[in-house]
Amino acid sequence: MQKRFFLRTVAAAVVLVGASGAMAQDTFKIGLILPMTGPFASTGKQIEAAARLYMAQNGDTVAGKKVELIVKDDTSAPDVTKRIAQELVVNDKVSVLAGFGLTPLALATAPIATQSKTPLVVMAAATSSITEASPFIIRTSFTLPQAAVAIADWAPQNGIKKVVTLVADYGPGIDAEKYFKERLTFNGGQVIDTLRVPMRNPDFAPFLQKVRDLKPDAVYVFVPSGAGAALMKQFAERGMDKAGIKLIGTGDITDDDILNSMGDVANGVVTSHHYSTSHNSAVNKKFVAAFEKANNGLRPNFMAVGGYDGMRVIYEAAKATKGAGGQALLDAMKGQVFESPRGPMFIDAQTRDVVHNIYIRKVEKVNGQLYNQEFSTLKDVKDPGKTK
Amino acid sequence: MLTIFFDGIAYGMLLFILAVGLSVTMGLMNFINLAHGAFAMVGGYLTVVLMQQFGVPFLWCLPIAFAGAGLLGAVLERTLYRPMYKKPHLDQVLFSIGLAFMSVAATDYFMGSQQQIMQLPDWLRGRTELFDGESYALGMGHYRLFIIAVCAALTVGLQYILAKTRFGSRLRASVDDARVAAGLGINVNLVFAATFAVGSGLAGLGGALGAEVLGLDPTFPLKFMVYFLIVVAVGGTSSITGPLLAALLLGVADVAGKYYVPKLGAFIVYSLMLVILLWRPQGLFVRKGGQ
């Protein structure tokens, strides 16, 4: 009968869960919470791969302790993220929480970091306000305002005065729109209209049509990385480039992960971002080669570099505190200066946010593959969202 | 504006092709198959793989997607779905959700989580604009024209099969009353199997056609399930013209809504569906005496 079945299963399941939880004492544990399933699964994959690459390259012991990476999927649901983080802190006694693919996930977990005094390294989420949610949050990814103001500076210098913004209707998108608009207007340009695309949108046609009808010099786009391809194809399909409308945006739309398969429609698109796989530095070339080798030719993108640098910050901080956690670990993370595959960067000691170069890049074909070729650099960009 | 109308029709036709299989199987077999989107995904991925790795031309991929998804549908129907017909609706829902989950995870494993991008042949990439004085009155992307053409041909074909062939009349009989139809000597099992296969095949074709416009990644079945269900609920399950008109209505409403009132863009489809269902709970187009 149903009841007996369930009593037995429940008992079995409880035993299973209770049995898991033995832990060693002399380990430095890192809790990596990522969206491994769902629409942002590619983010989770990239970051996990980068984290494991860092561990493979730098060994799995730090300050005499063995490093243990615990990877968890949070299915992009904030209450699950919070619960997993809480469990990692209370049960597994992790010294640091890392990952966080989306803004709400990081924001939900912030109180845990504060309450338990566990440093939280944000490797992917990009809304400005995250680092202000807890004094224990460090970011190694980027913030959208950094990228947005960079392109808002570049555009008027290159003949683009009238722009329509087209962003996805969620936190980072609204950030991208707001800071772009402010900076462009400050630079003498004009934002004719601000369009917001619902997140669950299958078809960009009506929005692009509206842009076309407004006849701007360019359309500034922000959509989460997967949707960029669809948008670009519809952009071309609608004859926008022939109508003289340029496509600009932050680097999320030319995500290295899928850039190469976008084909010729992506050629010539100008974006601003903090990382391009083709960044010309010895550190980056080494990183890309190792990453591609370990992951079947998968190209690392800006998510991967956020994960890689996050691990670097954690490792160096652990070395400085000899494996201790808490406030000491956090202080050792603040103010770190180093060369990342993206270029030089440092963690601002006051805001705990990342300060790095933002590059303006153009998509070009190099050796038969499409890359974001950097042609202009804005050095040491702080997050504009904070210096207000 | 005419262009928006045109875009909406293309989108609606695509939805129709994707959802018609679901509508017919629901009306025929009274089976709620939430894994329908998985067949569409199979068709899409089949096309992408054939084009990217084997260089098969796009036009050939379409019938192959149809056949591939249809074959998968036939096999699954015979093995997994058939024992489920007698089970209560909720079990069917659970079962098909389970299948959908498995297909999503399996696709993720074999093909990766990123968006699949298709390279259309050049002759499908252009755009025709009919001018009316200074600005243009109607801009038609060639690919959307293609979609409309293919879907219109399919609709005419389906309607013909349904109305004029023996199989069609057997199908209609089985939909109205399977028991009596079986009593009359119609091989209802065969009708079910064939219909399911064709429905899945059409979904596969829709997935192949739609990959360009709607995007293609492993979460496709779950993402678009809602839209398919909306088309079926509004259009009713007792005819083909019902879902067709429902899909067109929704397509145009969605596109036009987002163009003219972008602030309310996301609400339009759901509100429209709600209003229609509250007004006519059986769907907009129901044949008298049908289910």
Place this chain on the structure above:
Amino acid sequence: MDAMQHSLLRNARFKAWEPLLWLAAFAAPALLPGHALIVNEIAIVALFALSLDLVLGYAGVVSLGHAAFFGFGAYAAALFAKLVMPDPLTGLLVGIVAATLLGALCSLTILRGSDLTRLMVTLGMALILLELANKLDWLTGGSDGLQGVIMGPLLGRFEFDLTGQTAAWYSLTVLALWFVLARRWVHSPFGATLKAVRDNPLRAMAIGIAVHRRLAVIYTLAAGVAGAAGALLAQTSGFASLDLFALDRSADVMMMLVIGGVGWLYGGVFGAVVFKLLHDVISSITPQYWTFWIGLFLVVLVLVGRDRLLKPWQWFGAGKATPGASQ
């Protein structure tokens, strides 16, 4: 009392194993302190599933949008705690009342139509609420979620701590209270008329039961229960976000309920326990592909039949079918 009344009343009495079950549940946060958090989560979801059982199992209304009330209760409680006062119990009450009101409104929509219609109408309502919450981001925080929900101590004494024990006991108590209440409802004459409506609405109407009124009432009550679950979630996690309204929530809870069995109140509880634990265990083993195994579990569960799952020797048709077995 005659035999018929006896048999009806027998169903209503507490079985021997029930108190043991509840005792074990309440002991869990103390005995397994590391797992208090998941106990809390299970209790909340079980309450949610219980509310769905009221409409689905006892009234036959198929709903894919029950998360509308869940999310509404959560946001109501969270906003109350943030803007008015952080007392958990008052917030819980506010969440329940808000969701009940919404339920009364929505109950007007589910009265007519087939299963599919109700499915889509409820789904549509939930999705509209989601988009509404997104649009009103000055109030709800939009897609970033509503943060800054700091709860005061429960009953003025018990703080919500990191280990989650207070939260777990809070949720379990609320679950238990609603469970007892739900039992009273379904085993009362009202509940009997509901079952009649579920089994054959036409016949029920013919013998004079006001079908529409019954449906509306149970839907409203169930909405309140779902709102309680949502409020609990918002309070114990200190956060409310848009995904509370999403299709995933409604679909998950329906899955759990069907796994556990519809129409006996424990179905939701057991389904929640099994599903959540299974998910947690599988997810730690394979964070990326756990959906495959869960999907496989569901397919096998349905194909084989719930009770035959634990008896492998019955899988290949040898045994006779047990009477009154799977639903």
